[in-house]
Amino acid sequence: MNRYVVGGAGVASVVVLMSLTWLFGSFSWALATTVLMAAIGGGYYAYRQFQIKFADHLNADQSNPETSTSRTSASPTNTSNANDSQSLARKMLDQGRYTLLLRPQIAESIPPKLLQRAQTMLDDEMTLVPGGETIVGKGANDSPDLPDHLDGRIVQVEGFYLDRYQVTNEQYHRFVENGGYEQISLWDPEIVPALLDFVDLTGEPGPRFWKNSKYLSGQAKHPVVGVCWYEAAAYARWVGKRLPTDPEWVKSGSWPVPLPGARPIQRKFPWGEAFDQNKCNLWGSGHGATLPVDKYDDGMSVGGANQLIGNVWEWTSSRFGAWQSNSSPLVLDASMRSIRGGAFDTYFETQATCDFQSGDKAIARKRNVGFRCAIGICDLIPDQSMQAEDFPAQVETHELAEVAQ
Structure with missing residues (x-):
C-alpha cells in the first residue's frame, strides 16, 4: 500500500x-x-x-507451471500447500534471504532440495567465525607497554557467520523494490516517523545517492552507501540477519590466536601486522571511490571475509565508545553508532586497523559508509545432510508466508 x-x-x-x-x-x-x-x-x-x-x-510463483496448475485444478490441499511453500521458498532464495529458511522453526517446512540450496548459499556467501576470546578497545593510541587491564578488554564471542562481502547495491535494491521502506515491522520504532526522509536524489525511497530508487549504472557490485544505521539494520532484518557487534567485527578481522594463561595474539590487519596499500582500497591506493566488493582478495581475513579494511566504513550494532579501553574513556552522544574498517578516503593507516573504532550519528547517510551482515550459529539449524524422511509430507505455508512478508 x-x-x-x-x-x-x-x-x-x-x-x-x-x-x-x-x-x-x-x-x-x-x-x-x-x-x-x-x-x-x-x-x-x-x-x-x-x-x-x-x-x-x-x-504465487508465476514462473512455476506446477503451482499455476494447482491453483486452477482440483488438486488435493496438501499438494497445493506444498507447491505454494516451494514457490515462496524459491522466491526468498532468489532474494538472497536464505538464512530465513535455515531457522529451526522454518526449516522443517522446507523440502530437502531447497534447504540444501539455502545451505549452499550460506556457505558461499558467509564465512564461519568460531567462538572464542577477542581483545576489543585497544584503539590507535594505546601503547603496547600498557598494563593488561588498560590495554583493551577481553570479550568472549560466540560463534557466528559473517558476510564475506559488504552488502552491494544490487542486493540492497531487492530490499527497496520489495517494499522494504514500507514494511514498518522491519524498522526500529523510534525511527518510523522519519522514514519519509530516507529518500534518494529524486525523492524516491532508497539510499541517498541513488536516483529513482535505482543505483547508478555500472555499480551493481559496489557496496551500497548513503544508508544510515537504521536502514542497514532494517535490511539485515529483511534478509534474516543482523548487524555484527563490535567484538564480532574485531574477531573476524584480527582472528585471535588463543594462548594458555595469556592474552590472545591478534593481527593488526586481516592479512598480518604490516600495512600494505596493495591489499585494500584506502586513500593511498589512489582510486578515490568505491570499488566492487570482490576486489583486493589478497587482503581478506583468515576466515575469508573480503575488504574488512577499506572501500567503505561498516556499521556495527554497537554504540560508539562501547568496548573502549579504560585508558581513554569517552563521554559521547548516545545516538552515535560504531563504524569500523576505514574507507576509500581514509588517509591514515592507523584509522584502518582491526582495532580502530570510529563512529557517526545513527541517521548519517554518507558516501563512505556501508555495512555487512552477521547471524549467530545458534540461530540456524546444524549444517548436516538432510534426508527426505526427516521432513513432513504435508507442508504448511502460513509460518513461511509470515516471515517472507
Whole structure:
C-alpha cells in the first residue's frame, strides 16, 4: 500500500468530520461522527482486502507451471500447500534471504532440495567465525607497554557467520523494490516517523545517492552507501540477519590466536601486522571511490571475509565508545553508532586497523559508509545432510508466508 495513504486518510478524516459538523450544526455532532466511522470502517475493510490479495500474489510463483496448475485444478490441499511453500521458498532464495529458511522453526517446512540450496548459499556467501576470546578497545593510541587491564578488554564471542562481502547495491535494491521502506515491522520504532526522509536524489525511497530508487549504472557490485544505521539494520532484518557487534567485527578481522594463561595474539590487519596499500582500497591506493566488493582478495581475513579494511566504513550494532579501553574513556552522544574498517578516503593507516573504532550519528547517510551482515550459529539449524524422511509430507505455508512478508 502506498506509504502516503495512511497519513492522507488521517487528514481526510479530520476534514470530513469538520465539514459534516459545519453542515448539520453542533446538534448533529453524533450523526457526523457516525457517518465518519462508517466511512473509516469501509476504508479499513477495503485495505484488508488489498492485503489479502497482495499476500496471495506474493505466494504465487508465476514462473512455476506446477503451482499455476494447482491453483486452477482440483488438486488435493496438501499438494497445493506444498507447491505454494516451494514457490515462496524459491522466491526468498532468489532474494538472497536464505538464512530465513535455515531457522529451526522454518526449516522443517522446507523440502530437502531447497534447504540444501539455502545451505549452499550460506556457505558461499558467509564465512564461519568460531567462538572464542577477542581483545576489543585497544584503539590507535594505546601503547603496547600498557598494563593488561588498560590495554583493551577481553570479550568472549560466540560463534557466528559473517558476510564475506559488504552488502552491494544490487542486493540492497531487492530490499527497496520489495517494499522494504514500507514494511514498518522491519524498522526500529523510534525511527518510523522519519522514514519519509530516507529518500534518494529524486525523492524516491532508497539510499541517498541513488536516483529513482535505482543505483547508478555500472555499480551493481559496489557496496551500497548513503544508508544510515537504521536502514542497514532494517535490511539485515529483511534478509534474516543482523548487524555484527563490535567484538564480532574485531574477531573476524584480527582472528585471535588463543594462548594458555595469556592474552590472545591478534593481527593488526586481516592479512598480518604490516600495512600494505596493495591489499585494500584506502586513500593511498589512489582510486578515490568505491570499488566492487570482490576486489583486493589478497587482503581478506583468515576466515575469508573480503575488504574488512577499506572501500567503505561498516556499521556495527554497537554504540560508539562501547568496548573502549579504560585508558581513554569517552563521554559521547548516545545516538552515535560504531563504524569500523576505514574507507576509500581514509588517509591514515592507523584509522584502518582491526582495532580502530570510529563512529557517526545513527541517521548519517554518507558516501563512505556501508555495512555487512552477521547471524549467530545458534540461530540456524546444524549444517548436516538432510534426508527426505526427516521432513513432513504435508507442508504448511502460513509460518513461511509470515516471515517472507
